Amino acid sequence: MMEPTRFDLSQDRLPTAWFNIMPSLVQAGIQPLPPLHPGTKEPVTPDLLAPLFPEALIMQEVATDEWIDIPGGILDVYRLWRPSPLHRAVRLEQALRTPARIYYKYEGVSPAGSHKPNTAVAQAFYNKEAGTKRIATETGAGQWGSALAMACSFFGIGCQVLMVKASYEQKPYRRIFMETFGAEVIPSPSPTTQAGKAILEAHPDSTGSLGIAISEAVEVAATSNGAVKYSLGSVLNHVLLHQTVIGLEAKEQMKLAGESDPHIVIGCVGGGSSYAGLAYPFIADRLAGRTQTRFIATEPAACPTLTKGRFAYDLADAAGMTPLLPMYTLGHSFVPAPVHAGGLRYHGDSPSLSLLVKHGHMEARAYTQSEVFDAAVRFAHAEGIIPAPESAHGLKAVIEEADAAREADEERVILVNLSGHGYFDMQAYDDYLNGRLPDFEFDPAAEDAAIADLPDAPSLGG
Numbered sequence: 001m002m003e004p005t006r007f008d009l010s011q012d013r014l015p016t017a018w019f020n021i022m023p024s025l026v027q028a029g030i031q032p033l034p035p036l037h038p039g040t041k042e043p044v045t046p047d048l049l050a051p052l053f054p055e056a057l058i059m060q061e062v063a064t065d066e067w068i069d070i071p072g073g074i075l076d077v078y079r080l081w082r083p084s085p086l087h088r089a090v091r092l093e094q095a096l097r098t099p100a101r102i103y104y105k106y107e108g109v110s111p112a113g114s115h116k117p118n119t120a121v122a123q124a125f126y127n128k129e130a131g132t133k134r135i136a137t138e139t140g141a142g143q144w145g146s147a148l149a150m151a152c153s154f155f156g157i158g159c160q161v162l163m164v165k166a167s168y169e170q171k172p173y174r175r176i177f178m179e180t181f182g183a184e185v186i187p188s189p190s191p192t193t194q195a196g197k198a199i200l201e202a203h204p205d206s207t208g209s210l211g212i213a214i215s216e217a218v219e220v221a222a223t224s225n226g227a228v229k230y231s232l233g234s235v236l237n238h239v240l241l242h243q244t245v246i247g248l249e250a251k252e253q254m255k256l257a258g259e260s261d262p263h264i265v266i267g268c269v270g271g272g273s274s275y276a277g278l279a280y281p282f283i284a285d286r287l288a289g290r291t292q293t294r295f296i297a298t299e300p301a302a303c304p305t306l307t308k309g310r311f312a313y314d315l316a317d318a319a320g321m322t323p324l325l326p327m328y329t330l331g332h333s334f335v336p337a338p339v340h341a342g343g344l345r346y347h348g349d350s351p352s353l354s355l356l357v358k359h360g361h362m363e364a365r366a367y368t369q370s371e372v373f374d375a376a377v378r379f380a381h382a383e384g385i386i387p388a389p390e391s392a393h394g395l396k397a398v399i400e401e402a403d404a405a406r407e408a409d410e411e412r413v414i415l416v417n418l419s420g421h422g423y424f425d426m427q428a429y430d431d432y433l434n435g436r437l438p439d440f441e442f443d444p445a446a447e448d449a450a451i452a453d454l455p456d457a458p459s460l461g462g
């Protein structure tokens with residue numbers, strides 16, 4: 001009989017609640033650490049975040065309930081593309097001659113081409129409910145800006161995107177995508193904010209960074225007298241929460257495929273939202289002692305936050321507008337080399353994911369660009385999808401684990417998050433195919449300089 005390779009949930013089986021990992025962490029003896037005020041170094045109270053976020057999102061940021069209902073207005077939009085498919089990569093298994101069974105959860109089917117609309121739609125919905133008229137945000141390569149521009153247009157909210165200047169100039173198609181949904185896109189650093197002006201005075205030719213663009217977008221909201229709110233596409237608890245629809249669906253789909261618990265769950269990490277979204281519903285079972293599933297987080301060798309960073313309190317942005325977060329960090333002034341996986345070029349990582357790595361529940365691996373694109377092309381040849389350069393980091397780990405299963409002669413079950421497609425990243429593939437893809441060496445001296453810039457805060461011993 002033909003072996004099925006695609007496992008779909010019908011639309012009425014879309015999850016109706018998000019999964020909050022916090023109670024599982026606490027029960028496993030891992031105490032979440034509070035974000036700190038950048039001035040007083042005291043724990044941030046919810047009212048301090050009120051100028052930036054609507055109350056519903058602030059409550060989710062500090063939520064201790066295990067399940068949080070998804071409002072009908074959000075489910076209605078999710079149904080445009082969710083539940084997303086789970087595929088078994090049989091042709092890749094054959095190409096790798098592995099006894100492993102490889103499954104990928106494909107988030108590239110969303111209208112913006114990645115997992116990011118899962119939180120963009122939720123954030124736009126709660127802002128609409130709170131009466132927000134306009135949202136400011138940053139974007140690196142343009143994935144997050146695309147998702148938020150679409151979500152804001154669905155709910156009739158204005159959207160202003162500070163886009164890292166290097167991408168603004170090199171990736172016009174993402175800018176046009178956002179503008180098609182009515183967003184205003186401004187290259188960052190820009191003369192429209194104090195943070196942008198200060199950078200431009202010191203470095204008139206600055207091509208920008210995610211940290212600078214965050215400072216600018218936060219400033220727009222913080223100085224708007226309530227007229228504009230701010231939105232972040234990764235790192236924060238509420239963002240990871242919204243992404244858990246990925247893992248909740250995948251759990252049901254693995255059952256449809258006749259699998260019990262996967263042996264290995266893999267994903268790429270920029271700030272950690274897509275990987276947490278897939279992994280957290282599964283890692284709760286490990287934390288409770290019910291499974292021994294292994295978790296592998298992957299990242300670029302040019303921005304090796306989890307593998308080479310410190311576990312410390314650091315700012316989320318370049319200019320010091322944001323609270324201090326307890327996380328693995330390369331230092332907020334670290335500017336990663338311009339690898340094509342723009343969504344993974346961030347100096348920090350989500351606090352809960354950082355804790356899971358710190359406590360040994362997750363492994364982390366860093367890869368160079370050329371090994372990542374080798375994996376991407378092998379995957380495309382077998383499965384037909386050209387992956388986002390970010391997602392391809394996870395595929396590299398899949399191939400390593402499939403090889404290990406062959407050597408051990410074991411039928412291991414591997415689950416990976418294919419967080420997006422790469423159809424806006426053709427320049428990256430062109431560079432790879434024509435030998436123009438540099439393997440940037442990570443510069444420990446640049447990290448040391450950025451670590452010296454860490455704010456004074458209680459040590460986390462990392």
Ligand SMILES: *Cc1c(COP(=O)(O)O)cnc(C)c1O
Pocket residue numbers: 114115116143144233234235268269270271272273274275343344388390391419420421
């Ligand atoms: C933004 C992005 C990422 C990285 O962000 P996370 O918050 O770590 O998920 C990964 N994959 C794709 C396709 C992205 O657009």
